[in-house]
Structures are given as C-alpha cells and as structure tokens.
Amino acid sequence: MQPEPRRAVLVLEDGSVFEGTAFGAAADAIGEVVFSTGMTGYQEILSDPSFRGQIVVLTYPLVGNYGINPEDVESRELQLNALIVHELCREPSNWRSNRSLDKHLRAAEIPAVSGVDTRALTKHIRQAGALMGAISCERGPAELLARLKLNPNYSAIDFVKVVSCAEPYVWEESRGKRHRVALVDFGVKYNLLRVLSQAGCEVTVHPCDSSAKDILATQPEGVVLSPGPGNPALLDYAIESTRALIHAKPTLGVCLGHQLIGLALGASTYKLKFGHRGANHPVLEEATGVVRVTSQNHGFALDRAGLAEAGATVSHRNLNDGTVEGLRHRELPLLSIQFHPEASPGPNDSLNIVRQFVELLEAA
C-alpha cells in the first residue's frame, strides 16, 4: 500500500506558488530552483555535486521509470536539496534497478514533489530567471516566503567546500596508469575520474582548498580542475591555486574548473539568467567547425570581454546563446571547457577533450 499522499507546496521568492504531492523524505528544503532538460539520467543528477544548494526541476515528465541502480553513482552522497517532477514512477523496470527513486530519496533524506506542472514552472524560471524557492508539506506559502527572505542567496554561498573531499585520495581503478594527474575536487563527478582513468591517467584527487604548492609537490604531469557548484567568483582560494597550477602544468579545466581558469587569467564571470542544464546543448568548436552535443550543468559563465587581454582565445562557443564554452591560451598548455566531456548523464561525444589532454601530457 502506498502511504496517504501528502500535499506539498513550492514557493518562489517572487511569491509564485506551485502545488503537488510530496514524496521522498518528509522534510522542508530551500534552494535555488533550476531546471534540467535531459530526458534520462535522473539518477546521475541526484548525486552530481554541482546541484548542491539547488531544487532541481526535471522537464521530462515521467521520472523514476528505470529505478535506481548501485552503479550510476557520481559522488559519495545525494547532493541536490530537493527534486521536482511531473509524475513519479513507483514501479520501476530495469534489470539493474534495485530500489525506487522514492525510496532512494527517502533514504538520503531528500524531499521531492510530484504532480507539478513542471512545464509551467520551467517557463516561469525561463522568464524570471533562476529564483530561490522553498518546499514544504507543513508550512503555508506565506511562512515559506518569509523564510526565503531570511535565507542567504544561492550565489552568495560557497558550496564547493561542502562537496569537496576532505583528504587527498587516489581513484582506485586508475592506480598504475601511465600518466600521473592531480585533480582538484571542487565537486567532481566520479565519471570524470573514470574517463581520465580509461584514458590512461592515474588520478590523485585533492581537496578544493589544497595549495598549488602541496599539489605540485606530488609531481603530477598535469592538473585537472574539476566541475563543481555555485558562484566561482566567491572562491578566492581556488582562483589563487588555479593561477599557480596553470602556469606550472598542462591543465584541463572543466565547468567550474574552466571558470576558475578564466578568473585566474583575469577575466570575469557572470550569472546566467537560468543557466544551462541538460544533455542537448550544441557547442561549436571554432577551429574545426564541428558542432557537438554536450552535457551541461552551470549557472555562471565566463565573460567574453577581457579574455583576449588575458591571452586567451575562445575555442568553443554555445550555439544557442553564444556564451563561451571553451578557452585556449596563447602560451599556456591548457584546455578549458564549460561543458562536461564526462557526460553522465548526457552524450559521450566530447571524450576527444580528454584524449587531447592526454596528448598535452605526452607532449610536455
């Protein structure tokens, strides 16, 4: 028997209210409300550290169909603050599935809401921009709105410190691989570690606030600056270490790592209206004219202005809105991309970036 359905409400900071049915944990949540347009991959999304601090709306309306399996895990825990879907599937079907989405969220104490007109909500976010929101089963809209007013804004919080590892470690399956690589964990997804390992890298993962000196002391051949959540401009410590690292070793920056490279070179970042989250973002590689469909998850972007002065050229461009999707540097051996070559979820069309990074290591 299913438990009695509990009504839940989502209140946005502009006062709009969306109603639905609660599932997952019986808890309240506050976070930045963002939407993701991927049609598969909810399990990976749950454990993607870049969703820290956010309430994620899935635009695909049927969620939970293939359940949860023990393998498609992207970090040590579930990361997002809450999940909002149109329809929850309670009876999943897939050979690897060993529990339902509902159970999984309950176990991780993450609240969720189903039965929401997610398309209306998505349109609202598209028009108003990403907004702070609160969900609850107990509290009414007025009370939630009051709470929202007291809560610090998403963009003012450093989530990287929360999601990064506490101690350095070596990614197990990569042990003994040819190239020794240091990865700074701003909120890495395991799949980046997997694809680096498959490309022949032994990856040592360092906490986000490690100093460049400590990292370089391990004598890596190259450095990877990982993706991660939130506003890069808040991360002075990371910008500083990045500056030193890119001048010392061949570097691959991905997503937040890419933004940090830009900031370290002297460029600036800005908040996108509602971000890029999904598996269908077209990115043009300027050098070849090839367009690749990429997996993306970011709310901030590098400002094109100032890049030239910083010695950087834009190597990749988003075809939808023209935003900067990748950088190369006049002198430094670096690869910097805004999208996720490790996908998971999303298309595996950009693994060439990882291969190029290995080539950089081999050339060095």
Added chain:
Amino acid sequence: MSDGMKVLIIGSGPIVIGQAAEFDYAGTQACRSLREEGITTVLVNSNPATIMTDPDVADVVYLEPLTVSFLEKIIQRERPDGLLPTLGGQTGLNLALELAEHGVLERYGVKLLGTSLDTIRKAEDRELFKRLLLEMGEPVPDSLSVENVDDAARFVERCGLPIIIRPAFTLGGTGGGVVRTQAQLSTMVQAGLDASPIHQVLVEKYLQGWKELEYEVMRDAGDTCITICNMENIDPMGVHTGDSIVVAPSQTLTDKEHQMLRSSALRIIRALGIEGGCNVQFALDPASFNYYVIEVNPRVSRSSALASKATGYPIARVAAKIAIGKRLHEIPNAVTKETTAAFEPALDYCVVKIPRWPFDKFPGGDRSIGTQMKATGEVMAIDRRFEAALQKAVRSLEIGGRSLLWREPGWDLPKMIGQSNDLRLWAIFAALRDGMALEEVHQLSGIDPWFLRAFQRLVQAEEAISAGGSLLEAKQLGFPDAVIGELTGKSAESVRSERERLGIRPVYKMVDTCAAEFEARTPYFYSTYDHENEALPTTGPAAVVLGSGPIRIGQGIEFDYCSVHSAWALSEAGCASIMVNSNPETVSTDFDSSQRLYFEPLDDESVLDILANEEPATRQAELGAQHSVQVVCQFGGQTAINLAEAVERAHYRIAGSQTTAIDLAEDREKFGQLLRELSIPQPPGATATTVQRALDVAASVGYPVLVRPSYVLGGRAMEIIYNDTQLRQYLTLAIAVSPSRPVLVDQYVEGTEVEVDLICDGTEVLIPGIMEHIERAGVHSGDSMAAFPPLHLTADHVARIVDFSTRMALGLGIRGLLNIQYVVRGEEVLVIEANPRSSRTVPFLSKVTEVPMVRLATLVSLGRTLAGLGCGTGLLPPPPFAAIKAPVFSMSKLLGVDAYLGPEMKSTGEVMGIDWTVQGAIAKAFKAAGVDLPERGAVLASIADRDKDAALDTLARLDRMGYRLFATSGTARFLAAHGIAVEAVRRIGEGSPDVVDAITTGQVQAIINTMQGGGPMKDGFEIRRAAVEARIPCLTSLDTAREFVTSLEGPPLRDLGVAPLTEYTRRHLGTGHDREGQAVMGGGGGH
C-alpha cells in the same frame, strides 16, 4: 553556391503498405526547403494524390511512371545538376541506384546529392553492411547472406533455430519471416529470395524478447552528428517497427543504455558517411548491456516522419539542406527562429504511436503481426503521461469507436498475447481485467513490465471510476468521456456536462523542441489535463480544418491533400487556419501547414474541447455568431464529415455545406426522396431494417442486387448478391457489422461508372471535369481505373450528367464540394451516390484541370461566390490530352486476402498516366501501377462461364500478338473451340503440376481471372493469391484486361514522351482560359 542549381527529386510513387504518406511530407518539405535556397526543383512522382506534385510546391512537376527509362527521358529533357535520392523512400533510393547503374547519371552529368552511392550500397546491402559493422566492432547478430536454400540449411545446422529471414532491398519486411521449425525452412527461404530484387536474403539468429529501439540521426558534410529522437517499441523484437506500438522518447532505458546506443548510432552514420538523415535500429537485451545493430535506412523514412512530428524537428527540411552542402549550424531552427538546426530536441511529453491495420476491411486475412509490415497507416498522440497518450492514440485509430474496454467473447487470450496480432493490445487489457498475472503477460508477450504496469494501472482505474472515483484523475489518465460514461452508466454527453460543471477541461501545451528552455513560436499543441494553458484563443477570424486521421484503405492521402489546401486557402483569405489531425505521416501535421496545429484525435470530445478552447463560451456570447470560429468539415474525408453533427449540436458554425445538406445526401431515404422530387433516376432499391424486408426488396428489383449498410466509406461489407440464400447469409453478417444502421438493397446495374466532382456556391455550379471508369460498375470507384476526359460518353450522357449534377448540388444545398457517382447503362444515367465532401478524385482532377478545387470550395464555404472568384460555371471543356488514374494494391503484404475486385475497396494507393493519346496515358498508368507484361510472355486465363464470350476477343488479341496462353480446363476448351492456341493446365486437385504450379514456377507472367458470381471460389482464390505471391499482375475484371491488351498493342512504352504536367494542362487552356485560370489562382479574398 547552390543558387540557380536545378535539382531532381524522386517521389515514392503510390501509397502501399510500408510506404505511405510520410514521403509526401518528406518530399514536400524538401522541395520547399530547396526552393528557399534558390534552387529550381524538378519533381517526379506517379502519385497524383500528393501535395508534392502541386505546381506551387515544386518548380517543375512530372507525373510520369517511376521507371529508369521514364526518368532518363526526364533527365534528358530537364538536365538537372543534381539528384536528391533520399527523400522518396525505398522507391526513390532504388531508382537512384538503378539510374546510376545504368550509367544515366554519368551520361547526363547528374550529381547525386547528399549521401553517396557507395554509402547507399553499403547501408542497403545487408552483407556489405554487416561487414562494415564487424570492421567497426559493432555487434551484429549471427547471420549469413545466402542466395540459395542449401546455404541457409547449413547456417541452421551451425546456429540452430529459430532464425529470421530478411530479403535484401525490400520494403516493410516483404518476404521476411521467422522460421521456427525445420519444415518451414526451405519454403520460407525461397519466398525471401523471390522477394528480393537481387535474389539474396539474410538468415539470422532470432532475438526473442529483446527490446527494439530506433534512433533518428543526422549528419552534415562537416561531420557534425546529432540525434533527433530515440523511440522504444513496446512490442519487442520480432514485430516490425512499422507494426509496433512505439513510444518516444524511450521509457525503460537508463542514461547509460541510451547513450550506449546513441553513440553507436553516431559511429555508424559517421562510418557510412551519410549526409542527411538516417534511421538506425537496435536490439537491446532486457537483462544486460548487450545490443545488436539490426539495420540502417540511409534516408528519410516512416520513422523519421514520426520523429519529426514527435519532436517538432523538421528532419526532411533539414536533410534537404544538408544534401546541398549546408551545415547543421548554418540552418536556422524553424521552431525557435533564434537558434539553429544543430541541437537535439528535448521532449517534455510522451508520444505514443499505434499502427492502423486494414483488417477491418479484411476480417478473413491473416491477422498475425511479425517481421513483415501490414499496417497501412498510423496515429500518434502526445500527452504528459504515458497512459493518457496511449488512450488518446486508441481514440485516434477510428476503429468504430472501440476503446480499450473492447473485447470479443471468443478471444483466446493467451494465444493472442503470445503471437502478436492487431488485437494484442486489447487482449492484454482483457487478460489483466480477468486477473491474468502481469508476469504471465510479460512471459507471453515479451513486453517490458513498465508498459504492462501502466496498462494495469488503467485497468485498476477503470474499477475506481466505476466506483465513483475522481473524474479529474480519470481525465488525467486519458479516459475518454465515452469510456467514463460506459463505466458509470452515463452518456458521454452527460460526462461532458459534468466536466463542464466542475471546470475539468484540458489545457493545451506546446511542442517546442526544447522543453520550454527557449521561447518558441511553434503553433503546435497537444491537450493534457494540467494547469497552464498555452494555446490562447486565436485572435481574429479563424476556422478549424478537421483532418482525416490515419491512412487506411478507403481514406488515404487524398484527404490530407484536401485538408492542407483548405488551410492554405483559409490563410490566403485572411482567416487563421487551425488544423486538427492525428496522423504523423502527413503534410497537414507539419506545424507550418496551418496557422495552428492541434495534434489530437478526431472525435467529438477532442473537437469540442478544441472549439471550446478557441472560443470560450464567454466570448461566443460576447461576439455573437458573426465572429465565431468556423469549422471546415468537408475536406477530411468521412472522418471529418462525421464530426459535423457534434459540431452543430454544440452550436458552432460549420463553413460550407450544413448538416442538413450532409444528412440529405447521406441518408438514403431522404436522398431518394430528393432525387424523386428532382426526377433524377437511381437504381431501384430500398432500405431494409429486417431480413424479410430485404428479401422483399430484392424480389421487387430483381437479382443481382447490391447490398450494404449505410454510412460507410470504402464500401465496407458491400456485396453483389445473386439469390435469396446469399442474401440471408449476408444480412446476418452485415447487421453484425453495423447494428444501429439499416441495410440498403439496390438493383445491381451493370453499366459504365462515371464520377463527378463539383463546386457549388448555392446558386452556381462549376464542374471541372467528368471521369469515366474503365471497369464497369460493381468494381469500387477507388479500385477502378478512371479516364479523364471520358472515353465513351455521348453528348447526351454528358448533358444529362451536367444537368443532374447541377440540380442535385442545388437541391442538396451544397456549399463547397460534392462528389457524385453515376452508372450509365445504354441511354440511362443513374445516380449511385453523392458525397457532400471532397473525394478521392479531387487531387487528381485538380491537377489535370488546373482548377484549384479545394481552394475554391473553401472560399465558397466562407461565403464567396464562384462569380465573385472569377470562375466560369458549368462543365469546363475537355482537354486535348488524356489522364488515367489507376489503383495500386498491397496484396503481397496481406496474407489470406483475396485479390479480386468488387464493390469493396481494396487498393491502398493510386498512380496516374498522362499523355497526348488515350492509349499512351493508359500504357503509362499500367506501367506506373506495376502492371506489366514482358514481350513474348505467357498469360494464364481462368474465366467464369458467364464471362467467357466477353473474354474471347481480348484473349484472341493476346494470341495474335504472339503471347502464349495457358488456361484452366473449361476456359482452355472454350478457347480451343474458337481456334485459339492454348495449353490447358490442371485445376487444383487434378494432380500436379496444376495451375498454381504454373504460376509459382514462373511459367506465366500475368493472369486474367474472373469470378463465378456468388462469392470467392476456392480455386480462384488460390490462383489469385499465387499471382500475388509471384508478384505478377492478376486482372480480375475483363474491362481492365481489355484495356491492358489494347495498351500492349499500342506503341511501345519507349516511344512515349514525357512532359511536365503544366505542359499538358496549359496548352489546352489557351490564352482566354488561361486568364480565367489566373483569376482563379490569384483571386483569393481578404488581402
């Protein structure tokens, strides 16, 4: 670069099973797309019912047979720079290959655009394709290409059974099948070899219970590759994708599984070097990451049409631009207008496709569904929940209002679920209702539990609804009002009123390709029971065009042609056109064919909901009747006309002929009364509601009689009856077919059938032309060859036809189109029926007369007059050319179906032949329809006694031309007695070799066979089926046979010329008429 270039596009020819309206959609988009780039398009297609063959779609249109020699003539004349081979289905692709192989392309310097010849070969030849995949390391099931039965047997020794047989270069799985026992092996392999034009089949391990998935991918010359859509077949491997219930996007795949297949599809399109669209089919193990590549189609396909409509991404349009060298990111996104075509659509809804099978027409046919496609068409439905999309798709099927509740007492459920067939979905629901365990249904059907659980939820919801559960929840699950009514003992109308009272009404959401991430301007909507409504009422004058639903026998692509033209005419008249249709294969469901598209079922509920959305009751009251949205019911075939009553009952305005006119034409009693008042004769007959009354009517008019239930299109259940016994037998059947509707009994008049389509504005009538059928009345008009202008009518006949037609149109109160069928016997002209709507012949007639009939009818429906539109009235003068329309059948796909022609329509499509002489036009029509006889061939005759005298002349002429004649014993004796050299063959049961052997061994290349009156005879049936299997013409009407022989006597086909359609039509119009023609073309109001 491409500016000023001339490109030849080959269409896909007649509609047949496996190749339906999707290629009209593709070709039309391609022509428009290329013209946008400044390219001159030359289009060749033999199918006059298509939109692509309209003068305003392509620059130059040829309606000529799709054969190498005719295409060579066209190429010689037009000298195109390039040929686009990938938009005309398998027909177009095969022809392009043949043209290349015959050196035609080289000879005239025609470049193949987009995908190269080499690629086409690699993708189409199963052996080459397999080798390529193995080189790439892509998994393919164990298989072997064989050219004889022995090699197949050796494969089975090695790999075991079951195996599947798949012939090279065929469509819709023709000739394929699953071999489960050793006994089936040799016959099935042989059948496959025969079906393949290159005599090659692939024998392959049968993947029982694996999931079947399709990926639609595109690639440009710069190597950018994208996936438009993936689709999951609910029916597992073994059921042809065209016959599967399909969902998009996939529902049971994790991201890892999806990306694995997506990456494989992209690797394959890259390795093949395709430039354009491509469809890749996969089998996926439901319990591991193992997958196999099943096949690729290196072209636009049925699946890509579905993917286009499911996502809003115009695949054919983009593929055409890629073919001329454009890169994906240089092509603007037609949906958002701001982004480009280089992206992958994100769906925020679920799409369900259900095939539409022809077994309502052929209840005796083999209903099993396997690797060979049998559906004639399909429906698609969109909703935010799978259950709702499924139920909406079922509503769209138009199978006599049958919902998922439908079941028949005699069903053997385990058997029906175990071996797929057209009723399996209903059988599963029945079984679940009866308490069959879900696991058992899964074991039997192989269908993924995810789908079965959804079915089970619906069954549980039925119980909840019966118990008075929530109406809103029922609607969210997609239960139609009618079903809720059935479950709660109410009428659909009262459920509707209750909904209205509670404010439960659907909202409409947009198909925008991007899940609302960007602002989109596509006016493409679907209904759902959710919160926000995105389809605000259209402002200004608007009219809803009701489309024609799935392609089926009796209601084909012609009605889509009419719907689209009506939408165009409305826009031109300053009236916003709002299209409603459920068929993803069509041009009408392109979001730019109208100002707004509702992808919805065509039933009372959905049409009234749409009307309520377009014109909320409040606004109706405010604006009054003057401004209310109008509904155009006369272009979507019987589907649309049947909706008129509900529209009127709800007080919406019908444009054109009102329900009174419709009723008057369709109600036999009232129609008969009107004809009597007008003194227009009809074959004597009457309506009967009891068996006794029917027998009395038959006695008074005399046998043979023609009987049928009223209100059906395509002549369903119609038969010629010769005596009381047959009549009694028929009546029990027919009453079962249509219980609430009476049966009509008419004298069967054996005369010449004549057809007229006209436009009436209430005071004046324009008759663009009269068509005379080659086959005598008794062969359904849809299955007859038709000649324009008429061949044998006297001036007196014509005068009478014009007089009757005119008075009938005025008497009925027609505003718009009227189709009338007559039978002419001696001096008499008798009315068979009148259809107060567009008809199958409207596109044909519009093309050959250059009268834009649908446009005029639409404008007249809006209140314009023929005079005001600058048109002439009365009958237009006949042209100096001849055009012949010929039917095309899909019998080879339909096992167990008898191929004889009768009053029951059986053809799936049509072609036309046009030439300066009648003989030339007939020869072209036969050629285009695939009715062919090699020089010095042999013909088998098996003629019923009462036809023998009439057949003599035709057979004697064949003999004189040097054809060898074979005949069954009676016919052979008859011919011999008349001094004709003939070889007798044994009847079935007289020992072998018998008549069927003569056919299967290839001794004869054509058959002339007429039936003994009184239902199909076993022998004849076997002969006709054998002919179908052997793919040789089987003519069952002596009229067709006579004309065929005449065409053989005429000049050889190679002497016939080709000309663009307008060259034929313009010449006769001359200057005077031309001016009038222009007035017609350019006289649209409102701007």
